[in-house]
Amino acid sequence: MRAFLTDTDKLKGTLKTLEVTSDELRELIYEADDLVMDCRIRAEYPKSKGSFSCCHLSSRELFFRYQTGKKLINISKQFEQMQPTLKVYLEAAARFNSEGSRGEMRRSSQVFKQSEIVGLTEDAKRIKGWILPRNKELHYIGIVGMGGLGKTTIAQKIFNDKEVKARFQERIWVPVSENANVYEILKSILKQLRADDQATSDLPHKICQVLSDKTYLIVLDDVWNIKNGWWETISIGLPSTEEHSGCIIITSRIVDVVKDMGVMETRVHQPKLLDEEEGWSLLCKVAFKSKKQGSTNSNLEKIGKEIVTKCGGLPLAIKAIGGSLSSKNSSIPEWDRICKTFRAKIATKIIILLWLLCS
Template identity: 30%
Template structure:
């Protein structure tokens, strides 16, 4: 989490050097050395970021770096503005009058930066004191362990599946089409939407079983191992013998690719590639699957990233898995939460609180399944269901495979610039329809957008919105006539994730009532539905970078 903070601060200090070079030339060397220190700190942060959730020492260390990075940005920006005031658009006499103040402020900023550099050095040295040397060596991160636990299998097919009837028929029909070329049929959707569950239904469908001579299922995941993936597929194409196992263990990647390629040439086979995160993973695997003159073999791919699916087969439109509707959500919930299943219906005294629990799940099958499973182990008492509702977010993230942890994998996979953009969306109230042009202007004005690949800032921001949509981190509310995103919304559970991550970083804080306290150092402060007065903030000296009264910023449907 601190890595995007440092990345943004490094870019902003670089921009300030360019923009304010006339005013900062007296301390340019100080600023450049500070920037270099922050760049070096990033070397330690990637592994620390992945491990801080389970290690309080690392979490504290990362927090110190984050605070120093924020202070660096404040120091440079404040003093640059002061020096600009003393110098810009002033006559000669005025400039001479202000010259002593300019010298004093140049001295002050130099001292402040040197003090901050000493602080960064102390933080770097404190790794030994905290006992967190050798970050990343021989360690399994929480995300990797979670993915290992969740590796899918086609044999544990879900019962009580609802809402997948039509899309299952469509997927089966596409897989059974006659075509001698390699075809990849894809299912895309946000984490927890039921992609793997749907793929299992298709994989075990009677028509699919009858059509294909052999079937193979492999979970790819973000921690992709090419050799192991190839071995897993080949093992499912043949009866296992000790001789085959020994041979596969000794084969190199190129040999495994060639073996699989040859095996698929004369077989009518279905291969499921579940949970593909990167285009690079597909590119590695594609070499092992014949592209022409096949025996009608097919690939079924699931991914959270729409771009991965389109990259695998541009001719095949990905099947997008939407969240469940109200009635399907209710039926799934009843099937998971009650011993007697959904057919008997819900006890009358539980229905109101039950439907509120379902509403909070916002149509996400994984959330409904987790909460329903939790209630199944409790008595069918209203007070027990109300306890679950009142501690909703805590209950969703209790287990290692909890909803929050699953969605957090999608967040962890975002590059630093997209992490900041995603966190920013958490500022908006629940169920907001967010105008993308307005959002882009806000990102640009706040300096969150950095120019990349020769794009101007507005183009870069629009591209980042598209990337968040492609990764199923935002939902489209409305499209323009030229098929660009006009407005978007954030799923409630993803918004909860954004708020939790942002508050961990002191990136922003949301106030919903006058009783909420301002934390030590939020960078942004959002106030939802409050009439403000001059006494609202009391005597707080918190250095808030920006303030938003959110009802003025977006519509709410």
């Protein structure tokens, strides 16, 4: 649904009828995300308490599963009802992409828009303080937090910083994701080093040769686990000398993962949630062209800040709702409707989930 929404948002300028469909689809995504968060909280809570048994389910848990099943069926039915409308535009979307406009990559990249960054200055400053000094050994840093907190954006900001560019001779960005493929990661590193990546064996040794006399920064974005041994294989090719130090920045949702990869506890950074002003500024950047445009209407600003509060300071949530508001043409009744129907319990869930992940 998100992939289709990305395409429809690009086509809105030429196909106005897509606005209604994409807004309905966005609401359905919110509902699905809400349900997923419910399930994640339920799954994480027993783990945090050190007790879990799938053989002994309480009546409350059984009722929750029954209700979840009903909601899933309802979401599926709504999507099925939308499918005939969506299919009408699939051909148009394909034609749009074939004419030279490529869709966004599903995986992260080092590219970012500085104008869209809000509230991450102190995060970047702290991490830069760790990586700019020359270290005698390979230096590991972790950026950890729940999904949507801005971990990748912070890494992008650092990766593109002028001082960081001057500090390191080589900078490499590697999107890892849940199903890490060691061969693809090694090939990606070699390609960014402008080295021959056609070889099929001893790729770690080749990386070691290229980096042996250079300072380098490698960002491993969205690491979920190291269970299949991909990290052990890759780390062999990461040299460390006194004259040519290196730094590895790892973003992950799980603090134990970055620690297992060599990050000391004192070098784990956890981004904070946005405060009201930062959240309002971000909402304006997405819903309008600037904060100034949103501040010209005090009633709109009041509703917007209430929405930001309901988002719990989570950047991803603010961006998502901002995307929906962007099509409302600053209509106070429409903003008010979205504010009132926006699930207030999302903020509580975010706080609970953060507590569970950090405990």
